[in-house]
Amino acid sequence: MDPSRTLVLNTIIKEKAVFTLFQPIYDLAKRQILGFEALSRGMSGSLLESPDKLFAIASKQERLSELEIICREAAIKQFVSLNLPGKLFLNVSPKALLDPSHPKGETRHLTEVYGLDPKRVVIEVTEQDKVDDANLLLTTITHYRELGFQIAIDDLGAGYSGLRKWSELCPDYVKVDRYFIDHCDQSVVKREFLKSIIELAKATSTQVIAEGIERMEELKLIEQLGIVNAQGFLLAKPTRKPPTELALLKSLHSEVRSSVNQFEQSMAIGWLAKEANAIHECTQCIDAHRLFEQDRKLTSLAVVNDAREPVGLLHRDQLTEVFAAPYGHALFDKKSVIKLMDKQPLVVDEQQELDTVSKQITDHEFDIRRHIIITRDGRYLGLAPLRDILKHITEEKIRHAQHANPLTMLPGNVAINEAIEQRLRSHHDFSLAYIDLNHFKQFNDLYGYASGDSVIKLLAEVTVDVCAQSSSFVGHIGGDDFMVVFDNNDAEVLCHEIITQFELKSKAFFTPEHVSAGGYWATNREGQKQFVPLLTLSIGLVRPDLQHCINSHQVAALATDAKKEAKRYRNSYLFVCNRRKPTVSTVRLENAG
Template identity: 75%
Template sequence: MDKAPKSTSLDLAALEELLQQGAVRTLFQPIYDIAKQHVLGFEALSRGIAGSNLELPDRLFSLASAHGKLSELELLCREKAIARFVEQDLPGKLFINVSPNTLLDPSHPKGETLHLVEKYGLAANRVVIEVTEQDKVDDGFLLLKTIEHYRQLGFKIAIDDLGAGYSGLKQWSELRPDFVKVDRYFIDHCDQSIVKREFLKSIIELAKVTNTSVIAEGIERLEELSLLEKLGIEHAQGFLLARPAHQPPVILDAAQVMQLKLRPQGEYSEMTMSVGLLAQIESAIDQATRCKDAHKRFEQNKLLMSLAVIDAQQQPVGLLHRDQLTEVFAAPYGHALYAKKPVTELMDKQPLIVNENAKLDVVSQQITEQEFDIRRHIIVTRDDRYLGLAPLRDILKHITEEKIRHAQHANPLTMLPGNVAINEAIEQRLRAHHNFSLAYVDLNHFKQFNDLYGYASGDSVIKLLADVTVQVCSQSKCFVGHIGGDDFMVVFDGTDAEHLCHQIINQFELQSKAFFTSEHVEAGGYWATNREGQKQFVPLLTLSIGLVRPDLDSCNNSHQVAALATDAKKEAKRYRNSYLFVCNRRKPAAPVVRIKSQAQECLV
């Protein structure tokens, strides 16, 4: 049980006066979407009277809790935060801290938060209720009901200080929050801790599955922000970005983006992670280090296999391996000959050195081309200075796992990425706010062709369409995916989407004629029986392509974008010959609401 803070009658009197006068100050700290490089919202932070014993929140709230005033204080802070947020016309969402114990307090007024947002004209869906994980809650079921009540009123829910409290993942699974804020312990020097990095990676994976947004708070160092961005965390908060203020900044300007070394919008990788994420932080040795001192270092840590050797500018010049040094020292007179010599005498002078941002597939190619020993490490650098060592085994393991993952979701006929990868490619561009076009490519008259010429020919035609599409799209930056059957999707990042689609049509029509008899080619088609048993003339294979350029501000997910492309493809299918339909509609269609007639109501 928490100990009550030592307080005096003067402190209690000051608290009573603060509550009566409403003398709470509200500061706002921005939470940024670093992928889209704009503000997500602001966390409201309350302070007592400046210069008093109750100025800092820890002291203020502890005292209020000890004297049964926590509910009253939190309501005061909540109203001040909402009022100031509206007064300053701040963009995005307002994040408000709420203690679970306050929510469960029988004396805590019900419906007060909704009353406040209505009073000040703020939409409920712009308010995020932050429930801290640090407080122990005895009645978890009642808390769940209370949170669900807030959600039904339109408020968003966040778990604050994830990883710092009692229930952790259990609370996450039960509350189903819109946001989780990772406790700053896991952010602090996360770039230097393998354990923290692995924890963050696990949280990100879980967030993807549960459709939850992760916010990293307490970022104070550039290296922390750089790692978080590479891991895929999109929302960030901390002194490095902006300190709490009465009038907080509402944008990340170009100078700040450059200073923070954030990636330019739209810069992303379709496939692999960066090698820097596998780098193990292990201190290097200076090139003047004697061999006997390096040997002592290896003896102190039996798990240490390699040591990077650096010069005075912290730049790597070589790699010293345990087994090579041990072998030399074990030889007759080896110790006497090399003990006092610098490590440069025995080190590998041509190790593989790569920048932390190098992609794993590129590094893997370098490894295989140079035939490195799989037991070795490579040196990872940042700004040409030594950063850490990455084991070759780990790199190849991740490459293998990624290839397996893509193979699992690839189409077995064409080996092109399937639905999962297509959706990921679209989501990636939506998150990065990167303009793109999406084409839905579909074969016409394929069933009749398949029935007449057989399944083997049908498969060959689908492979031809895949080959033609990939070949044409190799001229520009594109992502080609195979939905299934005779349906394909292409994501275009450039402005040449229409031109490339016409090329796909022309090349396919030209090459697909090789699958027909000369009589059918000369006639432009063939007679076949339809499903009703009637004879009809079927043209040669043609393509229908629907092309859309989604509005990034209106389309929230890949399903909405795919629906746009599907509608465009349906329009293209109206034409008998190959046709490219360029859709002018860029926003998702409004949902259709059907009102039942009285007769229908009676039947329900």
């Protein structure tokens, strides 16, 4: 054993020379901090600053228990000193817990010394250490729970007996090992593993935390799957003074809000929320039963805490079934509704897209008779019956399909008109771009209709992808003509990007010889040979004057004129029209060419 490291360890323990980094754990559903994991480090600049080296040598020298108590005190002290919100997650190794010399009640004593509510402390038991005496570990964990602490299993899936430990310890949280999060968006096996963990968590009323998130794709997938708690470098790295708010989550929330365009909010779940009184988590079962008896139409009651945050959902049929059983009233009358409520209902923000909510409903096989809880900024807003949600989604899909272009499935003329009219009615400034393919007929004649259709699909894909960066509405008029409604001031930039991306990708449809020559020779309608350039785009962009444009046809006419100006140029061109008022004669969108 390295004597120099032994000396450093002795110094660290004697002088309590450790420091704590905190990494936030976020509640994605509520867009707020769930808590912070405390990560201990050895004396700065020493041989044992790294936690792996520090705890490894402490374990070898059987001083792990001493070291962990020192680290625990440093974490609690600093957590309180920084006045951090949420819960404090403390890593505890089973070896230290089972050490006979490990002082009993020391963690509770430390919380009392530094004024930290034990209910805010989560004891994280790592799953990587093999524990021979499972019964002794269970007894120890039970002791921690009786002291008021919550329990988490760390690194689930990385060790020896994760599922067994889960069933025995009944943790409040399970943290899924980084291996199953890494590129989970690209692995069917990892995705299925996560789904199975979510199902187990629902059955055991356990919260799942996905740790080690480093890519946006991973974050989006776990949200889609229904994992609401997340931790990782993408969100925030461990630091001595961690952020208490996350800019990324705010931007994600803004992204969701902007993607559910304010002019198509019928597709946001908030529109289906029905106001319904909620009950406090301290409400007794008998009082909840009376509420159901008073209103026969009432089937579910949301349960909230002091901050009006939803913590569960109480169902009439479950309560009725319990009270109908022998001694049901005697056993549960005075009990809190927490005992009988569904502790893991589906809770979504009012701005969540209906498509996303629908996927969560079907993926988790929620009972069609139930409700989901809708929140605003993390606080209870109302309930929405699952039947209403699925019915509304079906109606919207049918309506969309009726008016969508069959080739690209983008909204057609009716929807484009509606989008423009809605903005005119609300006096919301916007820009309208008319996009048209140049030299498309000659390309279609030479390369065939199948290639022509493929090019139109490419233009649709490029336009949708580019416009996804901002609040916008993309529609397909017909043929090779598209329209985009932009709500922000970035229309010109995005139009130029559409041109760049399309010119680059459309070259794949030409032969190498035609790409090299920059075009090809073709016969025009008069039977004359002419050189035809590669496919280009003409885009006319207008920003209508809301005081003078009173309908969508006037706005479409402005865009049509601007597009005609753009087509005067041989190469791709964006013509930004300065004229904002309609002319006397207008062109209806249906006839726009």
